[in-house]
Amino acid sequence: MCCPKRFIVVGLGFLGLLVSIGYRAVFALVMVDVIKNQSVGGKCTVNASDPTRYLSLAGRVTVQFSQNINTAYFIGSLITQAPGGYLALRFSPSRICGISILLSSILMLILPLAIPFNKWLTMAIRFMQGFVEGASVPALSGVIAAWAPRTEKTRMITISYSGAYLSPTLAFLVTGYASCYVSWHASLFIYGGCGVLWSLAWFFCIYDSPADHPGVGDREKLLFIEEGPGHRGGNRLIASGIPWQSIFTSLPMYAIIVGSFCRNWIFSLILTELPQYFHDVFNASIDDIGWMTGVPEVFMTLVTVTGGVLVDKTIKSRKCGITTTVGRKMAQCIGFGTEAICFFVLATLGNTPENRTTAFILLCIGVGFSGFAISGYQVNPLDLAPQYASILTGLSRCGALGAILSTAVAAVIRGKTGSVNNWQTIFWIAGGVHMAGVIFYGIFARGTRQDWAKVKEGEGLINPVGSESDMHTESREHIYSKSADYGSTRREEEDYSDNDKIFSQSVDNGALRRSDYDEGDNWFLLTI
Incomplete structure (x- = not known):
């Protein structure tokens, strides 16, 4: 019996985020290793006299410059975050996602050659990695949305995007032990090679939607006929009617952006600065740093999944108003x-x-509990404007500016010595930024559909199988609307005053009336 194609989408989506998001942690920990004092080795077996396994850039590259390299990555990523949301809506999301991660993986394989050669070349490569990766997450969101039937949305997206939160843990562990017991560049080759292989598998196996896939089985085809395929990319009609002015003047939208800014500030601090903190303050070895910085992310993954379901059910039950x-x-x-x-x-x-x-316990608690916030600002685009969710997500990911400022501020404050007092200042600022974000979000955030996102009369119906002129493979898509035995599906924009549930489930003569994008319980779609 053939494996359902949507399961392959979920599995490859999980692996893609597990590898690509891990690139940040891998590079950060490698740089800590190669610029550290040679006398700090812990239990590592890599011999400092072996140039093929051990690299020392002490005296050639400062810690501050390595942090600036991390900043360059986030600058590159910032440039393509917002366009990525539009590309996911207008063009083929699967191809954009695959190309994005493939190019980043190739650059990852070049890094072991660039790092010992020239620090400015290394910075340029990291900038390009951020630039090409910027569109990957919005594009992947478009693919997952198209392949998730209504009754399976939560479980599919939860599994897919949990790869993003497990990735730092795996990356820190692999890099710590590979650098300690194999060679300084082993993890770069491991992750770059895995990324290339993943991209090839993605191009070969993944299509933009079930209607595009020639190998969807009868049983799975029936499931999509009964429940309808999800939102798909390449929609010129929706892309041409985006209310840009209303979006840019919406305070609830700015609450989401502020939440993203704060999240990026802390997340980049954890991925790129904490390894240096444990080295500076506690003189920890590279293998110890790997597990101490990775374990907190495991707690966050658990809280994100369980907390998201809890928040979703609490809202739907209307308990305590x-x-x-x-x-x-x-x-x-x-x-x-x-x-x-x-x-x-x-x-x-x-x-x-x-x-x-x-410090380790505090990180486990703080980073772990931050998983609850994923059910706050990251899901909000679906509340404000479900039909423009990918656009709002792309704009909110401009909060990557927080990552840029976080790494830049840490580089300046840490200075050359990395004293305890300097790191304390960095943590005071991080906590203050986070608390300010909580206050701003608490005042201006909203969970209702905005006026500019409400469908006008006569614009509520969208053919889910592609009646637009730019919808390719029309003959294949037509099978979902042609079969009288299986029924038909149509989607309709529903306006709820407090839109915690975007779709309705009334069935009339085999037709399932659904919301414009049918993503009401898709709370996990934007959790990255």
């Missing part, structure tokens, strides 16, 4: 508020062995 707006704000305040407090406490710690354990 919790509306969508209240639910989003509660999730945001619990997640980011707890993390901010943990960073404030972290800023008071010294460099004793006991404080090393305390």
